[in-house]
Amino acid sequence: MKRNKLLLLLALSLILSAVLAACGGKDTNNTNRGNNATGQNEGNGEPDAEQVLNLIEGAAIPSVDSAIVEDQVGFNVLNNVNEGLYRLNLDNVAEPAMAAEEAEVSEDGLTYTFTLRDANWSDGTPVTAHDFVFAWQRAIDPDTGSPYGPFMMSGVLKNATAISEGKMDKSELGVVAEDDKTLVVTLERPVPYFLSLMSFGTFYPQKEEFVKAKGDAYATNSDNLLYNGPFILTEWDGTGDSWVYKKNEHYWDADTVKLETINVDVVKDAATAVKLYNDGKKDRAGVSGDLALQYAGHAEAVHQPQTSIFFMKFNQEKDGKQTPLANINIRKAIAKSFQKEDLADVVLANGSSAANFIVPKDFAFDENGNDFRDINGDLLVYDADEAKDYWQKGLDELGVTELELEILGGDSELSKKMDEYFKAQLEGNLKGLKIKLKEVPFAVRLELEGRQDYDIEVSGWGPDFQDPISFLDLFVTNGTNNLMSYSNPEYDALIAASKAELALDPAARYEAFAKAEKLLLEEDAAIAPIYQKGLIQLQKPYFKDLGVHPFGADYSYKWAYISGKNK
Template identity: 85%
Template sequence: MKTNKWLLLVALSLVLSLVLAACGNKDKDEDKTAAPDKEDDKATEQPTEEAGEPDAEQVLNLIESAAIPSVDSAIVEDAVGFNVLNNVNEGLYRLNLENIAEPAMAAEEAEVSEDGLTYTFKLRDANWSDGTPVTAHDFVFAWQRAIDPATGSPYGPFMMSGVIKNATAISEEKMDKSELGVVAEDDKTLVVTLERPVPYFLSLMSFGTFYPQKEEFVTSKGDAYATNSDNLLYNGPFILTEWDGTGDSWVYKKNEHYWDADNVKLETINVDVVKDSATAVKLYNDGKKDRAGVSGDLALQYGTHEEARNESDTAVFYFKFNQERGGKETPLANVNIRKAIAKSFEKEDLADVVLANGSTAANFLVPRDFAYDESGTDFRDISGDHLVYNAEEAKEYWAKGLEELGVTELELEILGGDTELSKKMDEYFKSQLEGNLEGLKIKLKEVPFAVRLELDGNQDYDIQVSGWGPDFQDPISFMDLFVTGGTNNLMSFSNKEYDELIAATKDELALDPAARYEAFAKAEKILLEDEAAIAPIYQRGLIQLQKPYFKGLGVHPFGADYSYKWAYISGKE
């Protein structure tokens, strides 16, 4: 279902030159259903929300499904971190309730040169949480730090290479970070020079990697910067408190220094990490939490509850098949082994019985109800299905693969999460794969989300349950993940034709929407049907219980998942 805000964004995305090196939103925690912090009204069936004025204590109590790995805008790479960052800091632009980027730290719309290469931003009068002004120099410092190879930013090169002048050369250590195309003409004037016209550039300015950082504060903290809530500085609607850098709880407090503080109604948001859905629902029913995600049997039980919200999502989950581990080729380097595993588990049963939360089986990478061509056709209708469950075909591929490897059995490890739902899914995968593929033994490794990110970064796994959600509305946000050598590839997959097709969508096909989507469709077929580099599992859906007095939550289909800036409590007895 497309809404007006989608159509506005589609109109923009149709003419994108799309030169991002790797556009993707945050590696996803598969058990977001256990967290009441993911509402998606972009394509959902939501109860009608009656407007009301804040009329009670403005304290919100929420749950997250994972701890915070980082709140350093140069380092953040996950959903939880970006959501926290979105609520305690702010960039030149911010996505509003209609998911349109509007000036935030920028005082007004940017002035764009006739050739589309130069953007001039005039900053508003705004302060950091220590009372000092936010300046153009803070953006220059933050962006240079994010592109500096010494920082090791996972998103800086992705978001800037091919977009901001000299970013690619800097990320490859061929130029100094001072040559990045961003200059502070004075405290209130920021000038950004691009490599080429990028029509969606202003929407990027709402993304966390482009937030400012105060150089004096960051350097004074040294290695302690962003290690806990006291070692951070804030310029957004809230400040973070009671976060020790590792704990399973934190608190947002209204930021009185925020430039738009008059429009921030919530005074306090208490957040606890709860990985078990049953515990989350109990806390909700006991009145201790204001939202709770439900799954499995609980989803069946609460699906028709008067306070339930059926929410779709643009995150897609899949198996990543690691072809090289510890410097050695793995059995998953064999395409027939990958195809066998990819086609050997029943996705519909997983979605309907195990998840039971509105998630749907995925035979694709780019999600449904997300990207549309110039005629409004969903990309899924252009590209079709791939790697559909077929146990008999799986057995044939498995036999071929074992013969090619010269073995009769294999033991492989599945890396997954440590939440209740993650463990149920992993047991389902183990049962399906071992039941359909004779000679396969599956070991389950279930770890906290932050640990999984570390293991992924070190490419220390066989098969990983992974997920991705978009940073902006275009297939490239997913397709660019798996180009050769891509930072998010991390499984040693490489296909020359795939790389060439993705490169073409950013270059010669950039202004030819029909040809560009055809290239994406060909690339998706190579990635899935031909190579089985990954095995799609499901597109996430959510059932959330939400108290009727909780209103005004900002929900975003790309970038950070949600904003509390406009949320408030009204009608609470």
């Protein structure tokens, strides 16, 4: 995205609302369905009740236009009413969806040929390769103003960068429909995670004739959309706080879909959500803070690890001048001066865990199935004594005896508690440091970050695809999501190599990522990791086989069903 992904922003709002669920799950080789610490109620028994589900979302739908969507609610809706070439299954493996079979890949890894299956839109007309060409060209076209098109396609699809910058026509994008059933995609460089991208909402098809006929009305309500996924969207007026999913009888795999109706209401208050759940009006609700402590041991509590990482951003330049955070010893002092375990266990109390890394646990795995985290282990860990030493060195280098720094945070009750915790820890461990707290609404935070008008910001990131670069690419020099003036040529070179000469060498590529993460954290302390997000959800035991995904959209309802409700 040009300034910051709203996946990040919605991840940040998880601090503000326990109702808005973010990504979760384990690795692609393990089930994510068991009724255990990582998943949901595993399917057992047959559907034996009315297949109607009642759910909660934490925010209204901003858009369901795949070229425009930039938030987690929108991507979640898209994932359930539309479908791309691939779809994440219940085990979080990307498998052919609109594609009839696995893609044919050229030896150099630059050309992917997809054969489409027989599938229809909700109006009964066929989904064709031309629908993908139209949608992708529309997403990369600067006139569309897509936030994710350039972000996801630049440097990936051939000519995408030049098109997004207005230097080439969108017709030059590396995607061609050879006929109605054959789609050929040419890449700018080998992309090891490309098939994972094909499950992401930005790469969904759109029917050109329908989009152009609707004009400005396209995707403004449920009647001005076409669907090729498991469900259709109904009773959405474009602004309201409720909507309904209905089973899509035109879906190619409709026999798999058991749910007939899903009723969704926006509930922003966690206590209200839990009351609705306890009253039997909702089948799932999130809890955090005091509610999480209260319900953590509840028989219907599901502890859901997630892959969002939260961290402090240290802004090194403001108004064209270096800030005190440009000093590496000041950064290291702050990064090592707060106790993360207590923050996760006591302040957040929602299943989150301390993070001493930027690439999360249980997310990225090598060709042998080994977790990337096992390569580097913990980095930049809490150590109050070391923090004091770094702090004194930094003050001496700056020629001062005290500093005042501001933490930019949210204005919710939980965000304020977290920021107060940081203030107490930092001021208590670093003599001469005064922390001011700036607690503002979410939109204001986004604006301030975009202008780099802050000292320290508590930020976060949730991945769009399953690869360490989804996190590490954030911090390259002048990157659109850097926004803190961090620059290390060695770091940049490692990330660049992972996209070029190392792209087809998985082992060497992971070694480069490991070196880059150590540079970012252990050597430069460019950011200070805080925690890996966790989530506690209350979920009715009769709600089976919810697909929970560690990247991209949060949930899939394609396989979900109700069994045992009336027992």
